[in-house]
Amino acid sequence: MAKKFVGQEYMAATNGKGLHQQSQGHRLLARTTVTLSTVITLVSIFIVAFCVIFQMCPVIGTSMMTTLNATGENTDNALTCIVGEPSRGDIIVMKMYIQNSHCVDYLDAANGDQQALNRLRQLNHNYTQQDAVTALKRLTKSDYIDSDSYGNYKYIVKRLIAVGGDTISMRSIGGSYYFYLNGELLDEEYLDPLVAHHNSINFVQLWNVLNHPTTADLDDWVTTDYQQLLSTNTDTASDGNGTPSAYMLTIPDNYYFVVGDNRGGAYSEYSKSWDSTYFGPLPKSSYFSYCVDVLSTEISMPEYLWNKFVYYVCFGWAWQK
Secondary structure, three states: OHHHHHHHHHHHHHHHHHHHHHHHHHHHHHHHHHHHHHHHHHHHHHHHHHHHHEEEEEOOOOOOOOOOOOOOOOOEEEEEEOOOOOOOOOEEEEEEEHHHOOHHHHHHHHOOOHHHHHHHHOOOOOOOHHHHHHHHHHHOOOOOEEEEOOEEEEEEEEEEEEEOOOEEEEEEEOOEEEEEEOOEEOOOOOOOHHHOOOOOHHHHHHHHHHHOOOOOOOOOOOOOOHHHHEEEOOOOOOOOOOEEOOEEEEOOOOEEEEEOOOOOOOOHHHOOOOOHHHHOOEEHHHEEEEEEEEEEOOOOHHHHHHHHHHHHHHHHHHHHO
């Protein structure tokens, strides 16, 4: 009887231990499932947030050589972030509405409007309707033109060099034109020496505005009150060699002054840039995003993210030191 009691007690104890182990296994499985579900959810949220916050902007043209499209071909995409405001020196993406420039004339002239064609002939007396059609096609590629309630616009990728309240003046030094920001020579270490000669045609355009505003071609200027933005140049920079511009331009509040990186030199034939030297400061309302990285068009977004992940896993420890 005692043995039987001991046996039953033993069996009960053994069964209890088995149940305890089984319960532990269920809890471990439940925890693993919850952890895995949490990881999948977080990864999904990250991917969705990344796709919303970060955008790919194809870089068209040569105005940002050699920072972007260094070969002159369309070989780069700008990975841009739509959250947060940019700082001076950042590469940013702006919306350029075509009704604020000669693009409207391109559109009208292409459709046979003689007055629009005559306005374009003031710039080039040989201009034809077919030239307007060609120009319009160049501006309406489906990969970088969109439409909203205000009309058509194109994305432009440029360098932000001045914000509201800043003053821009220029100096002519040896046939080149240099920016002075708030009275000091603008330090642009990001420029490639090959394209930093500052003698491209758009610099001549701004030089004319800052010296002869009453006769300069300002049809493209977005800020129609440009006369109120000009004041006598009081630039007394200690490094001010050459000839200073007669006037300086004050950037209005809530406006940006953007310029392409290709300033002439080795690639001077490609250095024309459609930027604030042509159309003046752009309103912040036209701001879209700022560039956080540059991707080759040969690299897909999944490949880019994987490369970044591997890099941070392998080299992130270096930042701890």
